[in-house]
Amino acid sequence: MTEISTGPDRPVNANPHPSGSVLTDCVAAAIHAPSLHNSQPWRFRIRDGVVDVYADHSRQLEVLDPLGRELLISVGAAVFTLRLAIRREGHLPELRTFPDEAEPDLVARVTAGRRAEPTPGVEALAAAIAHRHTNRWPFTRSVVPADAIEQLAEAARFEAATLTVAGAASRTAILGLAEAADRRLRAQGGYRAELTRWTLPGTGRRDGVPPSAIGPWSAMETLPIRDFGLLQPHLQRSVERFEPYPTIMILATAGDSPRHWLQAGQALQRVLLTATRLHLATTPISQPVEIPDVREALTNTREGSWAQMILRVGYGPPATATPRRPLAEVLLSPASEPGE
Known part of the structure; x- marks a missing residue:
C-alpha cells in the first residue's frame, strides 16, 4: 500500500529518505491515535527512512480484549496516522503489514518512499490529527448531512x-x-x-x-x-x-x-x-x-x-484531549529489542 489517497499526486524531484528528526516528528503525530482505554499499545523504531511499528502486548486489556483484536485496531490507527504524517512531509508512504514472521509483534513497516508534494486533501486530513478526540458528551439533535x-x-x-x-x-x-x-x-x-x-x-x-x-x-x-x-x-x-x-x-x-x-x-x-x-x-x-x-x-x-x-x-461540544506518553517511552533505539 502506498499513497494516502486524498487527491491526485503532484510528484516532485526525487530526494533521499527524510531525516531521522522528520520521521521522529511523524511518530510524534502517530501517538495521537485513539486506543482502547487510551492504553497506547504501540512502539516504534526508526532507521534508514523506515519506521517499524510494534504491538506492545504489555498494554493489552486481557478482560475486554483477550485475543488482542482491539489492541491491533489501536495499533492500526497509529499506523494510519504515521502514513498520513509521512505523506504530509512530502513522501509517499509504503506499507507492509506483518513483514517478518520471526517477529510477530512487528505488525507494520512503513517506508518513506519517493517524493511527492502533499495535496490539499492530505494537508486538511493531517491538520485534524491534533484535534481528534473521543467525545462522551451529548450531541445536538441536528441531522448529519x-x-x-x-x-x-x-x-x-x-x-x-x-x-x-x-x-x-x-x-x-x-x-x-x-x-x-x-x-x-x-x-x-x-x-x-x-x-x-x-x-x-x-x-x-x-x-x-x-x-x-x-x-x-x-x-x-x-x-x-x-x-x-x-x-x-x-x-x-x-x-x-x-x-x-x-x-x-x-x-x-x-x-x-x-x-x-x-x-x-x-x-x-x-x-x-x-x-x-x-x-x-x-x-x-x-x-x-x-x-x-x-x-x-x-x-x-x-x-x-x-x-x-x-x-x-x-455535532457536539469540544472534547477534552487525553494525555500521551512521551516519545522516549515508545521510541526504540535502532539496536534495542521491542521488549526492553
Missing part, C-alpha cells in the same frame, strides 16, 4: 473497510445489544480491576482516561457509553440528556484475522480524522464487539462482513 455520511463511508473504503449507517430499527437493536453487552461486561470477573488500572489518576500519568475526559451521566441512560466514572464516585459529574436518535455507524472488514484488525484500525482513524475535518464529533462504542455472541449478531459472514467497531457520530 448525507454528504458527510458519504465522505465517512468513502474514508473507510479507501482502507478496504465498510462503514454503514444503521436505520431506525437497526439503531434500536444495536443500542439494545450495546446496553446488554455493557451489563455483561460489568458483571464479568476482573472488569472493574481492569477499569481501575486505566482510569484512576496517578501522579504524572500519561495514559488512561483522565477525569476530564469521562463525560457526564446520561439522565435517561439512552446511550451505552462506557462509564469510566464507575469507580470514581467522588467525581462531581453533571447529569445530561443525550440525543434520543443518535447516528450510529458500523465499521466492518471482509475478514476477521489479525491483518483485518490492523486494517480496521487504519480505516477507523481515517474515518475519525475525516469526521474531525467535517466538524463532527465521534464516540467509538466498543462494548457490543467485546462480547463474542453480541458481536456475532452484528456480523454478516454470508456477505463477508465482520463488525469491528460501532461509531456514534454527530
Whole structure:
C-alpha cells in the first residue's frame, strides 16, 4: 500500500529518505491515535527512512480484549496516522503489514518512499490529527448531512473497510445489544480491576482516561457509553440528556484475522480524522464487539462482513484531549529489542 489517497499526486524531484528528526516528528503525530482505554499499545523504531511499528502486548486489556483484536485496531490507527504524517512531509508512504514472521509483534513497516508534494486533501486530513478526540458528551439533535455520511463511508473504503449507517430499527437493536453487552461486561470477573488500572489518576500519568475526559451521566441512560466514572464516585459529574436518535455507524472488514484488525484500525482513524475535518464529533462504542455472541449478531459472514467497531457520530461540544506518553517511552533505539 502506498499513497494516502486524498487527491491526485503532484510528484516532485526525487530526494533521499527524510531525516531521522522528520520521521521522529511523524511518530510524534502517530501517538495521537485513539486506543482502547487510551492504553497506547504501540512502539516504534526508526532507521534508514523506515519506521517499524510494534504491538506492545504489555498494554493489552486481557478482560475486554483477550485475543488482542482491539489492541491491533489501536495499533492500526497509529499506523494510519504515521502514513498520513509521512505523506504530509512530502513522501509517499509504503506499507507492509506483518513483514517478518520471526517477529510477530512487528505488525507494520512503513517506508518513506519517493517524493511527492502533499495535496490539499492530505494537508486538511493531517491538520485534524491534533484535534481528534473521543467525545462522551451529548450531541445536538441536528441531522448529519448525507454528504458527510458519504465522505465517512468513502474514508473507510479507501482502507478496504465498510462503514454503514444503521436505520431506525437497526439503531434500536444495536443500542439494545450495546446496553446488554455493557451489563455483561460489568458483571464479568476482573472488569472493574481492569477499569481501575486505566482510569484512576496517578501522579504524572500519561495514559488512561483522565477525569476530564469521562463525560457526564446520561439522565435517561439512552446511550451505552462506557462509564469510566464507575469507580470514581467522588467525581462531581453533571447529569445530561443525550440525543434520543443518535447516528450510529458500523465499521466492518471482509475478514476477521489479525491483518483485518490492523486494517480496521487504519480505516477507523481515517474515518475519525475525516469526521474531525467535517466538524463532527465521534464516540467509538466498543462494548457490543467485546462480547463474542453480541458481536456475532452484528456480523454478516454470508456477505463477508465482520463488525469491528460501532461509531456514534454527530455535532457536539469540544472534547477534552487525553494525555500521551512521551516519545522516549515508545521510541526504540535502532539496536534495542521491542521488549526492553
